[in-house]
Amino acid sequence: MMDILRFATAGSVDDGKSTLIGRLLYDTKTVFQDQIDAVEKVSHDRGDDYVDLALLTDGLRAEREQGITIDVAYRYFATPNRKFIIADTPGHIQYTRNMVTGASTADLALVLVDARKGLVEQSRRHAFLASLLQVPHLVLVVNKMDLVDYSQEVYENIREEFTQFAAKLRLPDLTVMPVSALKGDNVVTRSENMPWYDGPSLLHHLENVHVASDRNLIDVRFPVQYVIRPQSDEWHDYRGYAGQVLGGILKKGDEVMVLPSGYTSKILSVETADGEVDEAYPPMSVTVRLEDEIDVSRGDMICRPNNQPNVAQDLDAMICWMDESAPMRLGGKYSIKHTTRTARTIVKGLQYRLDVNTLHRDEEANELSLNEIGRVRLRTTVPLMADDYSRNRNTGGFVLVDEATNRTVAAGMITEAS
Amino acid sequence: MNTPAHDYQLSQLDLLEAEAIYIMREVVAEFERPVLLFSGGKDSIVMLKLAEKAFYPARIPFAVMHVDTGHNFDEVLALRDQRVAELKVQLIVASVQEAIDAGTVHEPKDGTRNRIQTPVLLDALDKHRFTAIFGGARRDEDKARAKERIFSFRDEFGQWDPKNQRPELWNLYNGRIHTGESIRVFPLSNWTELDIWHYIKREEIELPSIYYAHEREVFDRDGMLFAVHEMKQPKPDEEVFTAMVRYRTVGDASLTAAVRSEADTVDLVIDEVASTRVTERGATRGDDKFSEAAMEDRKREGYF
Ligand SMILES: Nc1nc2c(ncn2[C@@H]2O[C@H](COP(=O)(O)OP(=O)(O)OP(=O)(O)O)[C@@H](O)[C@H]2O)c(=O)[nH]1
Ligand SMILES: [Mg+2]
Numbered sequence: 001m002m003d004i005l006r007f008a009t010a011g012s013v014d015d016g017k018s019t020l021i022g023r024l025l026y027d028t029k030t031v032f033q034d035q036i037d038a039v040e041k042v043s044h045d046r047g048d049d050y051v052d053l054a055l056l057t058d059g060l061r062a063e064r065e066q067g068i069t070i071d072v073a074y075r076y077f078a079t080p081n082r083k084f085i086i087a088d089t090p091g092h093i094q095y096t097r098n099m100v101t102g103a104s105t106a107d108l109a110l111v112l113v114d115a116r117k118g119l120v121e122q123s124r125r126h127a128f129l130a131s132l133l134q135v136p137h138l139v140l141v142v143n144k145m146d147l148v149d150y151s152q153e154v155y156e157n158i159r160e161e162f163t164q165f166a167a168k169l170r171l172p173d174l175t176v177m178p179v180s181a182l183k184g185d186n187v188v189t190r191s192e193n194m195p196w197y198d199g200p201s202l203l204h205h206l207e208n209v210h211v212a213s214d215r216n217l218i219d220v221r222f223p224v225q226y227v228i229r230p231q232s233d234e235w236h237d238y239r240g241y242a243g244q245v246l247g248g249i250l251k252k253g254d255e256v257m258v259l260p261s262g263y264t265s266k267i268l269s270v271e272t273a274d275g276e277v278d279e280a281y282p283p284m285s286v287t288v289r290l291e292d293e294i295d296v297s298r299g300d301m302i303c304r305p306n307n308q309p310n311v312a313q314d315l316d317a318m319i320c321w322m323d324e325s326a327p328m329r330l331g332g333k334y335s336i337k338h339t340t341r342t343a344r345t346i347v348k349g350l351q352y353r354l355d356v357n358t359l360h361r362d363e364e365a366n367e368l369s370l371n372e373i374g375r376v377r378l379r380t381t382v383p384l385m386a387d388d389y390s391r392n393r394n395t396g397g398f399v400l401v402d403e404a405t406n407r408t409v410a411a412g413m414i415t416e417a418s
Numbered sequence: 419m420n421t422p423a424h425d426y427q428l429s430q431l432d433l434l435e436a437e438a439i440y441i442m443r444e445v446v447a448e449f450e451r452p453v454l455l456f457s458g459g460k461d462s463i464v465m466l467k468l469a470e471k472a473f474y475p476a477r478i479p480f481a482v483m484h485v486d487t488g489h490n491f492d493e494v495l496a497l498r499d500q501r502v503a504e505l506k507v508q509l510i511v512a513s514v515q516e517a518i519d520a521g522t523v524h525e526p527k528d529g530t531r532n533r534i535q536t537p538v539l540l541d542a543l544d545k546h547r548f549t550a551i552f553g554g555a556r557r558d559e560d561k562a563r564a565k566e567r568i569f570s571f572r573d574e575f576g577q578w579d580p581k582n583q584r585p586e587l588w589n590l591y592n593g594r595i596h597t598g599e600s601i602r603v604f605p606l607s608n609w610t611e612l613d614i615w616h617y618i619k620r621e622e623i624e625l626p627s628i629y630y631a632h633e634r635e636v637f638d639r640d641g642m643l644f645a646v647h648e649m650k651q652p653k654p655d656e657e658v659f660t661a662m663v664r665y666r667t668v669g670d671a672s673l674t675a676a677v678r679s680e681a682d683t684v685d686l687v688i689d690e691v692a693s694t695r696v697t698e699r700g701a702t703r704g705d706d707k708f709s710e711a712a713m714e715d716r717k718r719e720g721y722f
Contacts, residue, residue, distance in 0.1 A: 002425055002429060002430045003428075003429070004433050009679075026677065031697045032694070032695055032696050032697045032700065033696055034696050034700030034701075035561075035697060035701075056561075057561075057564070058716060059560075059561025059562050059564050059565055059714070060561075060562065060580050060581075061714055062563055062580075062581060070581055071565050071578075071580060071581070071583055073561070073564045073565055073566075074557045074564050074606070074607070074608070075557075075558075075611045075665065076557070076558050078612075083430045083613075085608055092448070098583075098585070100587065101567075101585045101586050101587060102584060102586050104587040105587075105588060105589075117474070117575075131667040212425055212426075214425050215426075216696055217426055224520040225440070225443045225444065225447060226446060226447045227442045228473060228474075228475070228476050229476065229477070230475050230476035230477070232475075232476075234475075235475045235476070238475060239423050242443055242472070242473075243443075244440045244589070249426070267639060269612060272471065272474075273470065273471035273472075273474035273475075274471075276422075279426075281426045281432065283428070283436050283440075284428065284432070284436050285435070285436040285437075285439040285440045285472070287510070299446050322585050335594070337590050337592065338590075340444075342445070342689075363506060374489055392586060394589065395591070396675065397587065397588045398590070399585070399587055399590050400590065401592055401594055406583045406592070407582045407584065408587075410591045411585065411587050
């Protein structure tokens with residue numbers, strides 16, 4: 001069966017992320033002729049020496065003018081067993097929130113470094129963000145090996161330095177590989193220029209990395225998204241709770257609890273438009289019907305009585321601040337969006353601000369500005385049904401929205417709910 | 419939905435379907451006045467199918483709207499009306515011809531109506547006070563579309579600002595807007611042309627017959643095959659001939675070209691799409707060829 005791997009690029013500006021994606025698409029022959037023609041023409045008109053494969057993803061006018069990526073580009077390709085959804089993200093620090101957007105749904109992150117420069121602050125920031133977002137698989141791609149004579153020593157030094165840094169992060173699965181995005185070494189096929197490297201090519205790794213076990217199939221979490229009540233004679237008494245399964249497996253006859261009310265009932269049926277299903281699991285979109293008529297509405301959470309999320313108004317969370325117009329301040333009030341529930345929240349405390357380079361915690365800080373990361377304590381107006389982000393990305397993640405500007409100003413990952 | 423596999427893995431089509439249904443339900447739960455753009459083309463037919471599934475057994479809880487350039491293929495309009503009747507949804511037609519007659523837009527000299535669709539669309543959205551507008555655009559169609567969020571914020575002029583998009587994390591979509599602003603929503607963002615066809619096959623979805631190979635009188639202009647149409651006449655030096663063709667996309671009939679094809683069944687179309695070397699817009703859209711950033715520019719103005 002064909003499955004899907006979502007992956008995102010990361011790393012500092014100009015380290016070759018877009019070129020690598022261009023190379024991957026080009027060498028797997030998944031770029032269309034008219035796209036190649038268009039890219040060749042632009043490169044030629046600009047007087048480039050070679051075809052700039054980054055143009056395959058840098059699709060905005062401003063990106064092409066400046067030669068950088070500004071916002072995420074989503075690209076698709078497939079090999080016989082897998083469809084790939086690629087998020088090519090920007091390296092520029094100003095656009096970190098766009099990198100976070102791309103990485104939040106990724107199963108795997110490719111963190112690129114330029115072999116000549118080694119690790120720079122932005123490589124560390126992005127690796128840290130990938131670990132904070134708990135992207136389950138990380139590949140450190142040492143790029144531009146052609147510019148360092150394919151030197152094993154250069155590669156080993158970077159690998160060593162990164163491994164030391166990574167020891168302080170939570171990275172469940174780390175792979176390192178040397179490539180040249182420009183020349184294609186180790187991208188789709190293994191390179192003859194680096195006989196000392198005995199690992200797989202990047203494509204081979206992407207095709208084989210095991211992602212099925214990354215989902216939480218244990219804790220039943222079903223946030224009610226919408227109540228389906230047909231106003232028709234045929235379906236007169238029908239009442240179904242529509243939503244997407246965020247964890248666990250739901251079956252007919254299972255005893256369930258609805259939070260925050262705490263009412264219990266049994267599952268009468270799990271349905272889709274194609275009929276009843278035996279089991280529902282993440283990330284299926286289904287409709288659940290209950291045996292009892294209890295009050296259930298959007299924002300409620302269906303779970304098992306013996307396995308409940310925290311019903312919490314006080315949250316400890318890591319926050320990545322994403323708004324340039326104003327910093328996050330103590331006492332600031334925001335709208336919080338978490339699963340299908342929206343509430344208001346106030347920032348009660350900022351435990352520390354993190355220096356992503358050294359991972360030093362600054363406990364004196366009292367605000368977070370653009371791209372800064374810190375640990376905060378929030379109080380919400382109504383309870384949220386939350387898990388630690390490390391147990392479930394979807395019941396542990398939230399965003400903050402500024403109520404005046406409506407901008408999405410922060411991404412949050414719950415570390416403790418009470 | 420297929421029978422679940424033992425390892426609780428969903429197939430790629432099931433994943434895409436689950437995501438699209440989730441997005442549609444979010445919109446209906448959070449917006450007062452959503453509308454779905456429905457032209458009778460393959461992507462909008464798939465999108466409407468997903469809407470049908472998302473709210474089953476209730477009726478689709480929003481209206482559909484067609485921005486009608488007046489240059490239509492009869493088969494497409496017929497299927498549009500058939501689906502609307504089957505699903506008992508309300509159809510709103512925003513007519514470019516009426517806007518031309520009323521003098522609110524002016525027909526360009528070359529007779530192409532793509533650009534003047536945008537003000538007609540924006541007027542209709544305004545008039546009906548729609549706040550969320552479902553579009554069938556896919557990110558694999560074009561390099562500017564590849565950059566767009568699933569919830570795409572538009573200001574009170576319907577404009578897209580690609581340099582200032584809202585962050586979009588996990589499956590949390592920020593739909594907050596001020597009066598006059600709106601959100602364009604793209605449930606098919608992560609689908610490719612091939613996914614669409616696999617889905618059409620799996621769900622046995624009926625499409626306008628012109629998506630399958632048939633004989634047609636065409637002429638060649640700039641390497642694209644155009645049907646002879648009252649709005650698209652060959653020039654004296656352009657020879658008209660009969661060829662086996664099909665349409666890969668269906669838009670304004672005066673702008674959309676056919677491609678040579680023998681694929682007259684869904685399986686053959688899938689084989690053809692899987693092996694093609696040209697994008698669907700590159701092969702069939704006269705309108706996108708004019709400039710490098712044609713799509714970005716039109717989107718900035720409020721186009722889909
Ligand atoms: N010699 C050499 N040059 C490379 C390689 N990979 C990328 N480059 C060049 O590095 C420059 C930047 O490449 P991009 O792919 O745009 O970098 P990026 O990481 O996408 O940059 P941002 O998206 O703006 O952060 C371009 O001039 C590329 O041609 C490589 O492997 N070898
Ligand atoms: Mg780039």
